[in-house]
Amino acid sequence: MAILTLLQAVNEGLKTAMRDDSNVLVFGEDVGPKGGVFLATEGLTSEFGEERCFDTPLSEDGIVGAAIGMAMNGLRPVAEIQFQDFIFPAFDQIVSEAAKLRYRSGGQYTAPMVIRTPYGGGIRGGLYHSQSGEAYFCHTPGLKVVTPSTPHDAKGLLIAAIQDPDPVLFLEPKALYRSVKGEVPEGSYTVDLSTTRTVREGDAVTVFCYGAMVPVCEKAAEQAEESGISVEVIDLRTLYPLDEQGVLAAAKKTGRVVTVHEAPRFCGYAAEISAIIAERAIEYMEAPVTRVTGFDTPFPNTLEHHYLPDHRRVLDAIERVHAF
Amino acid sequence: MSDYELRTVLDSSGGAGDHDSGLSDAELMHCYRSMLMVRAFDDTAMKLQRSGRIGFSIPNRGIEATQVGAASALRTTDWIFPSYRDFGMALYHGVSATDMMHNMFGNALDASKGRQMPVHFSFEEPIHFVSISSPIGTHIPQGVGAAHAMKLRGEDSVALISFGDGGTSSLGFHSGLNFAGVWKSPAVFLCQNNGYAISMPTEKQTASDGFAVKGEAYGIPAILVDGNDLLAVRQATAEGVARARAGDGPTLIEAKTFRMGGHSTSDDPSKYVPKELLDEWEEKDPVPRFEAYLASKGLWVEGDRETLYSGCMAEVKEAADLAQATPLPSLETIFSDVYEEVPQHIRSQGEEAYDLLRRKGDAGGGGGEFPL
Numbered sequence: 031m032a033i034l035t036l037l038q039a040v041n042e043g044l045k046t047a048m049r050d051d052s053n054v055l056v057f058g059e060d061v062g063p064k065g066g067v068f069l070a071t072e073g074l075t076s077e078f079g080e081e082r083c084f085d086t087p088l089s090e091d092g093i094v095g096a097a098i099g100m101a102m103n104g105l106r107p108v109a110e111i112q113f114q115d116f117i118f119p120a121f122d123q124i125v126s127e128a129a130k131l132r133y134r135s136g137g138q139y140t141a142p143m144v145i146r147t148p149y150g151g152g153i154r155g156g157l158y159h160s161q162s163g164e165a166y167f168c169h170t171p172g173l174k175v176v177t178p179s180t181p182h183d184a185k186g187l188l189i190a191a192i193q194d195p196d197p198v199l200f201l202e203p204k205a206l207y208r209s210v211k212g213e214v215p216e217g218s219y220t221v222d223l224s225t226t227r228t229v230r231e232g233d234a235v236t237v238f239c240y241g242a243m244v245p246v247c248e249k250a251a252e253q254a255e256e257s258g259i260s261v262e263v264i265d266l267r268t269l270y271p272l273d274e275q276g277v278l279a280a281a282k283k284t285g286r287v288v289t290v291h292e293a294p295r296f297c298g299y300a301a302e303i304s305a306i307i308a309e310r311a312i313e314y315m316e317a318p319v320t321r322v323t324g325f326d327t328p329f330p331n332t333l334e335h336h337y338l339p340d341h342r343r344v345l346d347a348i349e350r351v352h353a354f
Numbered sequence: 355m356s357d358y359e360l361r362t363v364l365d366s367s368g369g370a371g372d373h374d375s376g377l378s379d380a381e382l383m384h385c386y387r388s389m390l391m392v393r394a395f396d397d398t399a400m401k402l403q404r405s406g407r408i409g410f411s412i413p414n415r416g417i418e419a420t421q422v423g424a425a426s427a428l429r430t431t432d433w434i435f436p437s438y439r440d441f442g443m444a445l446y447h448g449v450s451a452t453d454m455m456h457n458m459f460g461n462a463l464d465a466s467k468g469r470q471m472p473v474h475f476s477f478e479e480p481i482h483f484v485s486i487s488s489p490i491g492t493h494i495p496q497g498v499g500a501a502h503a504m505k506l507r508g509e510d511s512v513a514l515i516s517f518g519d520g521g522t523s524s525l526g527f528h529s530g531l532n533f534a535g536v537w538k539s540p541a542v543f544l545c546q547n548n549g550y551a552i553s554m555p556t557e558k559q560t561a562s563d564g565f566a567v568k569g570e571a572y573g574i575p576a577i578l579v580d581g582n583d584l585l586a587v588r589q590a591t592a593e594g595v596a597r598a599r600a601g602d603g604p605t606l607i608e609a610k611t612f613r614m615g616g617h618s619t620s621d622d623p624s625k626y627v628p629k630e631l632l633d634e635w636e637e638k639d640p641v642p643r644f645e646a647y648l649a650s651k652g653l654w655v656e657g658d659r660e661t662l663y664s665g666c667m668a669e670v671k672e673a674a675d676l677a678q679a680t681p682l683p684s685l686e687t688i689f690s691d692v693y694e695e696v697p698q699h700i701r702s703q704g705e706e707a708y709d710l711l712r713r714k715g716d717a718g719g720g721g722g723e724f725p726l
């Protein structure tokens with residue numbers, strides 16, 4: 031098996047899907063000859079030609095709207111939005127259109143498509159190259175929202191997303207693009223879009239996380255282990271629809287839960303995790319169901335390392351719920 | 355063939371026929387020095403980025419005349435709605451290299467308190483240079499709104515709204531021009547056609563013959579101008595500004611120029627810009643072209659560029675050193691300015707952040723009590 035970065039695994043996933051199905055095509059701003067600003071689409075135009083990997087005008091609304099039409103008419107579009115921060119001109123197309131097409135046409139029309147986009151902080155991108163907007167999209171029935179944290183999952187989840195009959199927003203944690211490496215199988219394989227991943231097992235505290243927060247939580251868990259606290263870390267990876275049974279089982283196992291994300295806290299993804307546990311597993315809880323998140327402020331630049339949850343903040347929360 | 359003839363004033367040897375720029379010798383020299391300042395700032399920012407002192411910059415080489423020419427047609431009571439590549443307009447109007455470097459270093463004296471990426475400037479003085487937003491095109495209808503407010507409030511000002519060729523594909527471009535046309539807003543739209551939007555040449559952006567023609571659909575008169583000809587850009591902008599001040603509505607200007615550098619310090623243009631194209635535009639460098647004009651008026655001799663440029667470099671270097679020596683913003687700047695008053699939940703999060711810093715130590719950014 032090849033050892034790839036998460037970025038290379040995305041690239042491999044795209045190539046594999048394009049080789050297997052000539053209906054798969056990739057487009058967006060600068061994705062063609064340049065290969066995308068992060069090089070996720072490098073080599074696609076040369077291998078598959080301009081018809082299957084091409085640049086579009088600078089309009090996210092146009093990119094997603096066109097993808098919907100292509101998907102309706104038999105193609106399998108994979109649209110790139112250069113940064114998740116720039117997805118909002120396409121919000122209407124995603125929320126009002128892609129996500130509701132099947133429902134409003136009684137299944138006559140569907141939009142099997144993928145929107146890939148890098149998200150999250152850690153590259154000193156300030157307000158508009160750092161945001162984690164997953165909560166806006168997880169509030170959208172009809173859409174699937176997926177985010178990998180390992181190269182293996184990046185390729186397998188991406189291929190599954192491309193094969194999926196419904197629209198999938200594929201959020202790529204850009205902080206991990208080049209910083210994580212791992213084994214990636216050759217050829218085509220999929221990772222189920224309805225399961226969580228147990229990153230490490232433990233029996234005293236459960237930490238739920240996803241994207242670039244996974245390695246942060248792993249580090250915090252290792253440090254907690256040194257002081258005798260055994261921590262289970264769960265990578266949620268398909269945020270919507272969520273594997274609620276998996277979440278409840280992991281929560282009940284320890285009775286002490288911390289959920290971690292980069293996005294602001296209020297109405298953030300962790301609020302849903304807390305609510306599910308409060309409604310369906312409160313009797314198992316030994317400590318307040320706790321969140322470690324970005325602050326309820328826009329994303330700063332110089333001080334991003336204070337904004338982003340780091341292993342110290344996660345460890346602090348683990349210690350608090352453990353001592354409760 | 356475009357209906358829009360490319361307007362030029364300066365020929366390649368600096369001749370300007372009987373053109374009257376309306377500028378005094380001192381004003382002409384201020385325009386010249388502003389272009390060299392842009393170049394010095396640009397060159398310094400590139401070096402600072404390469405050596406790891408700052409994280410990012412946006413090159414401006416090649417488009418100095420468009421920025422300075424357009425800025426020179428404005429009064430300080432006018433408003434600029436800039437794109438991220440427009441800092442030449444701020445320099446022309448006297449924003450100091452030091453204030454700009456505070457932003458590049460994201461320090462405590464930066465107007466946006468280290469919240470924005472480098473080159474995302476915001477200035478209120480000496481001219482309104484409105485806080486730059488990364489999402490392309492968002493500022494275009496905002497500029498129209500500000501212009502409409504000028505009209506409703508009986509102000510004698512105009513809004514200059516600047517964007518790139520790529521920006522014309524954004525939603526904001528279309529709604530902005532449409533509104534301005536209907537409202538006859540005192541706005542001047544400056545489309546800087548610098549050949550590329552990151553890696554994408556203009557023919558991938560639009561099938562229309564250039565960008566000036568896009569004004570027609572919105573009932574907005576347009577001018578196509580040589581963007582490397584400072585006097586022609588100034589003249590075209592002045593015409594648009596005069597029309598706006600007279601209550602005759604907006605103008606679209608397409609300034610044809612070329613981005614001689616990469617899109618940003620993260621970009622390698624040699625992968626997609628043909629060398630012949632760069633060579634061709636190198637010949638059209640706006641700086642020597644303006645120098646030839648100054649020389650014909652007895653304002654410039656060989657060697658002046660080096661002298662002036664090294665003066666600019668010294669000024670910019672001093673600004674960079676000062677900005678680097680300035681402390682970083684304090685932790686409280688994460689939590690302030692979200693609202694006028696800090697709401698309780700944000701206050702609590704700030705207190706938690708200070709508490710964690712006290713207990714777990716680490717990295718600069720403050721300490722002590724949460725002050726808000």
Ligand SMILES: Cc1ncc(C[n+]2csc(CCOP(=O)(O)OP(=O)(O)O)c2C)c(N)n1
Nearest residue numbers: 116439488489490518519520521550551552
């Ligand atoms: C809405 C939006 N989409 C994508 C981007 C990413 N992006 C930044 S600059 C740029 C190209 C802009 O080109 P142009 O408008 O021609 O301006 P230039 O950089 O040439 O000055 C792109 C696609 C963005 N900032 N905003």
